[in-house]
Amino acid sequence: GAGVSQSPSNKVTEKGKDVELRCDPISGHTALYWYRQSLGQGLEFLIYFQGNSAPDKSGLPSDRFSAERTGGSVSTLTIQRTQQEDSAVYLCASSEARNTGELFFGEGSRLTVL
Amino acid sequence: TQLLEQSPQFLSIQEGENLTVYCNSSSVFSSLQWYRQEPGEGPVLLVTVVTGGEVKKLKRLTFQFGDARKDSSLHITAAQPGDTGLYLCAGARSGGGADGLTFGKGTHLIIQP
Numbered sequence: 590g591a592g593v594s595q596s597p598s599n600k601v602t603e604k605g606k607d608v609e610l611r612c613d614p615i616s617g618h619t620a621l622y623w624y625r626q627s628l629g630q631g632l633e634f635l636i637y638f639q640g641n642s643a644p645d646k647s648g649l650p651s652d653r654f655s656a657e658r659t660g661g662s663v664s665t666l667t668i669q670r671t672q673q674e675d676s677a678v679y680l681c682a683s684s685e686a687r688n689t690g691e692l693f694f695g696e697g698s699r700l701t702v703l
Numbered sequence: 704t705q706l707l708e709q710s711p712q713f714l715s716i717q718e719g720e721n722l723t724v725y726c727n728s729s730s731v732f733s734s735l736q737w738y739r740q741e742p743g744e745g746p747v748l749l750v751t752v753v754t755g756g757e758v759k760k761l762k763r764l765t766f767q768f769g770d771a772r773k774d775s776s777l778h779i780t781a782a783q784p785g786d787t788g789l790y791l792c793a794g795a796r797s798g799g800g801a802d803g804l805t806f807g808k809g810t811h812l813i814i815q816p
Contacts, residue, residue: 593745624806631709631791631808632746680745691736692793692804694745 591615593695595681601701602671610666610698614683621658622682622692623666625650632680638664671702706730707794707807715813719781724810726792727774733795735768735775740789740809782814 594613602608614621623635634648638658649655653671658664668675678699682692708727716722726735734753738746750759752768752775759766763786765778779786791809 632806634804634806682745691748691751692738692746694747696743696745 593681593683593693595679595695595698597698598696599699599701601703603703604673605670607667607669608671608700610668610679610681610700612664612666612681612683612695614662614664614681615685615693616662618683618685618693619661620684621664622684623656623664624680624682625677626680626697627677635666635679668700671700673702676700676702706805707792709790709792709807709810711810712808713811713813715815716782718784718814718816721778721780722782722812723776723778724790724812725774725776726794726807728794729773730794730796731772733772735772736793736795736804737766737775737777738791738793740791741787746789746791779812782812784814784816787812787814 593615596611600608619640621638624632625635626632636649636656637645653669656664656666678697680694680697682694684690684692706728710725734751736751737749739749740746750761750766752759752766755770755772757768763780767776775792789809789811791806793804793806795804
């Protein structure tokens with residue numbers, strides 16, 4: 590597709606379960622970002638991938654959160670043993686620029702932990 | 704530490720009114736981006752300002768970057784219901800990378816018909 594694609598768009602899970610969120614960036618974009626947006630809040634940075642470099646994981650809130658980017662394209666954000674405070678919209682963005690150029694966002698994955 | 708403060712957090716006005724929202728920081732940015740986010744969607748870039756004192760216009764929206772490149776404003780003239788959304792500013796620092804882009808918490812704007 591032409592834009593950033595995220596799946597699932599909505600996920601409801603029970604506390605303690607693991608979830609995987611997927612992001613398919615725009616073809617050719619070397620930079621990929623994951624952000625978390627809680628109700629009424631701005632964007633909280635989680636993790637950043639740039640080409641083949643080691644990812645910047647400085648925003649991950651706990652060791653229950655991890656992310657991979659395979660082949661420099663698709664990324665998966667995994668949350669283990671989900672907690673209610675993990676409920677949020679998880680946004681993925683990609684960028685073609687090495688430096689902070691325009692970010693192209695997906696529509697997000699809304700996670701609800703019961 | 705919130706490096707970018709946006710104000711007001713919420714604003715509800717009538718169609719046809721003018722408004723200004725602000726994005727302030729004590730840090731200097733190499734550039735600043737403004738995004739608009741509608742419900743159920745991801746943010747979409749409106750404009751990037753790079754030079755201190757720069758003014759950019761996008762139809763009824765006027766963006767200004769402060770002379771010292773620490774702050775920015777967005778002015779909307781004759782607001783329309785279609786302007787409703789969350790307006791986010793994001794400051795970029797030299798060197799790039801994820802930690803080089805900081806988002807504010809946003810201004811929730813509602814334009815009532």
